[in-house]
Amino acid sequence: MSNATTTPAISTVGVPREVKNSEHRVAMTPDGVRELDRAGVAVMVETGAGDGASISDDDYVTAGATIVPTAADVWAQQMVVKVKEPKPEEFEYLREDLTLFTYLHLAAYPAVAEALLAAKTTSVAYETVQLSDGSLPLLAPMSEVAGRLAPQMGAHFLERHKGGRGVLMGGVPGVSPAKVVVLGAGNVGWSSAVIAAGMEAEVTVLDKNLERLRYVDQIHKGRISTLASNQGSIERTVAEADLVIGAVLVAGGRAPVVVSDDLVRSMKPRAVIVDVAVDQGGCIATTRETTHEDPVYELHGVVHYAVGNMPGAVPHTSTYALTNATLPYQLDVAVHGALGAARRSASIAHGLNTVGGHHANAIVAESLGATAVDPLA
Numbered sequence: 604m605s606n607a608t609t610t611p612a613i614s615t616v617g618v619p620r621e622v623k624n625s626e627h628r629v630a631m632t633p634d635g636v637r638e639l640d641r642a643g644v645a646v647m648v649e650t651g652a653g654d655g656a657s658i659s660d661d662d663y664v665t666a667g668a669t670i671v672p673t674a675a676d677v678w679a680q681q682m683v684v685k686v687k688e689p690k691p692e693e694f695e696y697l698r699e700d701l702t703l704f705t706y707l708h709l710a711a712y713p714a715v716a717e718a719l720l721a722a723k724t725t726s727v728a729y730e731t732v733q734l735s736d737g738s739l740p741l742l743a744p745m746s747e748v749a750g751r752l753a754p755q756m757g758a759h760f761l762e763r764h765k766g767g768r769g770v771l772m773g774g775v776p777g778v779s780p781a782k783v784v785v786l787g788a789g790n791v792g793w794s795s796a797v798i799a800a801g802m803e804a805e806v807t808v809l810d811k812n813l814e815r816l817r818y819v820d821q822i823h824k825g826r827i828s829t830l831a832s833n834q835g836s837i838e839r840t841v842a843e844a845d846l847v848i849g850a851v852l853v854a855g856g857r858a859p860v861v862v863s864d865d866l867v868r869s870m871k872p873r874a875v876i877v878d879v880a881v882d883q884g885g886c887i888a889t890t891r892e893t894t895h896e897d898p899v900y901e902l903h904g905v906v907h908y909a910v911g912n913m914p915g916a917v918p919h920t921s922t923y924a925l926t927n928a929t930l931p932y933q934l935d936v937a938v939h940g941a942l943g944a945a946r947r948s949a950s951i952a953h954g955l956n957t958v959g960g961h962h963a964n965a966i967v968a969e970s971l972g973a974t975a976v977d978p979l980a
C-alpha cells in the first residue's frame with residue numbers, strides 16, 4: 604500500500620520478461636517493487652519475468668506488484684524498465700508517451716535507435732548514465748560480472764575439444780601458464796585480470812589511461828603486468844597471447860577497434876578471443892555478436908566468443924547486482940518523469956538517448972552519424 608506524500612509523474616511501471624537469447628535477468632526485484640509502491644507507483648510484472656533469477660510471481664505479489672499475463676499488458680504502462688535493448692518483436696510496443704529505461708547500446712544497434720526515434724519514445728540508457736567523475740554507475744555492476752566471467756569462458760574455450768589450443772590457464776610445475784592479454788583496464792578489464800591472475804595465468808593489461816594502470820599496478824604489484832596501450836604494444840602482446848579479452852570503451856560511442864584483421868591472422872592457431880566490448884560494436888575487427896546458445900565461431904584459426912549479454916549467464920547474481928544500482932534511478936525517473944529527473948540530475952541527463960524523435964546524447968548520436976538535440980533546452 605502506497606504511503607507517498609506527492610503524486611509521482613509516472614504512476615505505472617511495467618517489468619517485462621526479457622526476450623533476448625538466453626536472457627534470464629529481470630529489471631526489478633520484489634524489494635524494488637516495494638520502494639516504488641511506497642512512492643505511489645504501481646508495478647505490473649509479466650508472469651514468469653523473474654523465473655530465471657529464481658524470483659516467483661508470488662514473491663512479486665507479496666511485495667505489492669500486479670502480475671499481468673502478456674508482454675502487451677506490461678508495455679502498455681507509462682514507463683517500462685528492462686534489462687536489454689528492445690528486440691524487433693518488441694518494436695510494436697514503442698510509442699510517444701512511453702518512457703523506456705534499459706541498456707540500449709544504440710551505437711551497436713542502429714535499428715533500435717531508428718525504432719525509438721520513429722516512435723518518438725523517451726529512452727534512458729543505463730550505460731550512458733554518467734557521474735561527474737566520468738564513471739558509469741549503471742554499467743559498472745554488469746561490467747564486473749562480465750569481467751569475472753570472461754576468463755572463465757576463455758579457459759573453457761581454450762580446451763582442445765572446445766576448439767582451443769589446449770592450454771591450461773595456470774599451467775603446472777614445469778609448464779608455462781596461459782598468456783592472457785586484457786585490452787582495457789576499466790571495470791571489465793580489471794575484473795578479468797584479477798580472475799585470470801587468480802587462475803594463475805600470466806596476465807598483461809593494456810590501457811591508454813596511465814593513471815588507471817598505476818592504480819592496477821599498486822594493488823596487484825607483480826601479479827598483473829601493465830602496459831601503455833598503443834599499436835606496437837597491442838601487436839606484440841596479442842600475437843603472443845593464448846587468450847585476448849577485449850574491454851575498451853569510449854562511453855556511448857562505438858568501441859574503438861584496437862585489433863585489426865591482420866593482427867588476428869597473426870595470432871597463435873586456436874588462441875581464444877573474448878570480446879566483451881561487443882555490445883558497443885566490439886574492439887576486435889573480426890568480432891560479430893554471438894549468443895549464449897551458440898557462443899563461438901572460428902575465424903583465421905582463432906576462436907571468437909562475443910556474447911552481447913554475458914551477465915545473462917548468471918541471472919541470479921546479475922539481477923541483484925544490476926538492480927542494486929538501477930533502483931534509485933528508476934525511482935527518480937518515475938517520481939519526476941524522465942525530463943524532470945534529467946533537469947535535477949546531470950547524470951540522468953546523460954542517460955537520455957532519444958526524446959520526441961530526436962537523439963538526446965551527443966556521443967551516441969555522433970556514433971550513428973546523427974546530431975543530438977538538447978531535450979532540456
Ligand SMILES: NC(=O)C1=CN([C@@H]2O[C@H](COP(=O)(O)OP(=O)(O)OC[C@H]3O[C@@H](n4cnc5c(N)ncnc54)[C@H](O)[C@@H]3O)[C@@H](O)[C@H]2O)C=CC1
Binds near residue numbers: 811
Ligand atoms: N558483453 C557483455 O555482456 C558486456 C559488455 N560490457 C562492455 O564492456 C566494455 C567495457 O566496459 P567497462 O570496463 O565498464 O568500461 P570502462 O569505461 O570501465 O573501461 C574502459 C577502458 O577502456 C580504456 N580505453 C579506451 N580506449 C582505449 C584504447 N584505444 N586502448 C586501450 N584502452 C582504451 C579506457 O581508458 C578505460 O579504462 C563496454 O563496451 C561495455 O558495454 C559490459 C558488461 C557486459
Ligand SMILES: CC(=O)C(=O)O
Binds near residue numbers: 745911
Ligand atoms: C552491459 C550489458 O550489455 C549487459 O549487461 O548485458
